[in-house]
Amino acid sequence: MLTDMHIAVLGGDARQLEIIRKLTELDAKLYLIGFEQLAQSFTGAVKEKLEDVDFSIMDAVILPVPGTSLEGEIETIFSSEKVILTEQILNKTPSYCKIYSGISNSYLDHITNLSKRTLVQLFERDDVAIYNSIPTVEGTIMMAIQNTDITIHNSSIAVLGLGRVGMSVARTFALLGAKVKVGARKSAHLARITEMGLVPFHFNDLKNEVSDLDICINTVPHMILNAGIIANMPTNTLIIDLASKPGGTDFRYAEKRGIKALLAPGLPGIVAPKTAGQILANVLSQLLADDLEKRKEISK
Known part of the structure; x- marks a missing residue:
């Protein structure tokens, strides 16, 4: 279970919906940014504007599979508003907060390095x-x-x-x-x-x-x-x-x-978004559970 975890989910496509569904089932508290046009609702998840989110309480930030553009913009098919991830936003997160993305680029590498946050590229995993x-x-x-x-x-x-x-x-x-x-x-x-x-x-x-x-x-x-x-x-x-x-x-x-x-x-997200999302959700939930367990051990 992911009880007491606070997770920001920034933008994405239909694959993110499976991730949101899985993490809320595991009792995580989710903050959905770039989802205001999504009609579906999830118990335990709230839609927020980027500027209204308290990143100081986030245990993890989940980005879409493509990560960001070279200008920091995040793909948001459920929103008409731009969502841009910056070093300043990452600096507001706790030092243990991890950033999860499918892939990375020079911009995302740069801002995570500057903010000294751990970036996990899911598509690098076998x-x-x-x-x-x-x-x-x-x-x-x-x-x-x-x-x-x-x-x-x-x-x-x-x-x-x-x-x-x-x-x-x-x-x-x-x-x-x-x-x-x-x-x-x-x-x-x-x-x-x-x-x-x-x-x-x-x-x-x-x-x-x-x-x-x-x-x-x-x-x-x-x-x-x-x-x-x-x-x-x-x-x-x-x-x-x-x-x-x-x-x-x-x-x-x-x-x-x-x-x-x-x-x-990105064919998986086009031809089988539900299956592709479930693949990511299963791996993410295990990684987040491991992170939570480690922090509990350290705090004892």
């Missing part, structure tokens, strides 16, 4: 990333079907990267009958691709490996599909970029060549 790969794969399949005129079965697909998402994507498309090859850089990843019964290739050979593709799925958050690589793709290739913004694709050049390239980060 459990969250692996659970989230399930709705990500389903969303990728949906996009592939919607944006091609061929079956996945017997199509030629390259998956770039064998991280937690890349592995799930490659395995699932192979199970659907696609001819899947997987690009990686580490020798251990190339060995794992072989063990999975798929075709491995090194990123050094990427230019040659894209010449016969129907679909290219990128999971690498760096510019890997540059103009030189895209120039060697058939014009009917579909690129699905799952990497976090801005992705790893030269979208300008892809459009110039007439190649459809789709940036699709």
Whole structure:
């Protein structure tokens, strides 16, 4: 139980609703900022304006999955008002207050470092990333079907990267009958691709490996599909970029060549927001319970 915990929830999408539901069930006291247009109510949660919240009593601050923009603005689909997180706000919180976000950026890193608050990036955790790969794969399949005129079965697909998402994507498309090859850089990843019964290739050979593709799925958050690589793709290739913004694709050049390239980060929140929210809620509730228990032990 999270009785006596005070938690500020700042903005977000439908995933945050599952987090709010779970934490209020565990008896936490929640302050919802950026939710004034939300018709739904939760026992134990109150809607507040940012300037009216007493951050000095907060045990935790929960941000949306994307965190903040580079200007500190927080995504708020349930509000028309801007919510901006600043160093000054964090300085008002107790020293033990933790900031929870899906991912981070230079701005969020900077203000949490200046305020000496702990930032927890949930998507850096293996459990969250692996659970989230399930709705990500389903969303990728949906996009592939919607944006091609061929079956996945017997199509030629390259998956770039064998991280937690890349592995799930490659395995699932192979199970659907696609001819899947997987690009990686580490020798251990190339060995794992072989063990999975798929075709491995090194990123050094990427230019040659894209010449016969129907679909290219990128999971690498760096510019890997540059103009030189895209120039060697058939014009009917579909690129699905799952990497976090801005992705790893030269979208300008892809459009110039007439190649459809789709940036699709955050698929879990789009195709299965309830499941994606429950994944985050379960992990968050355990982390918060651990924090509460540690503080109780210290205070004894």
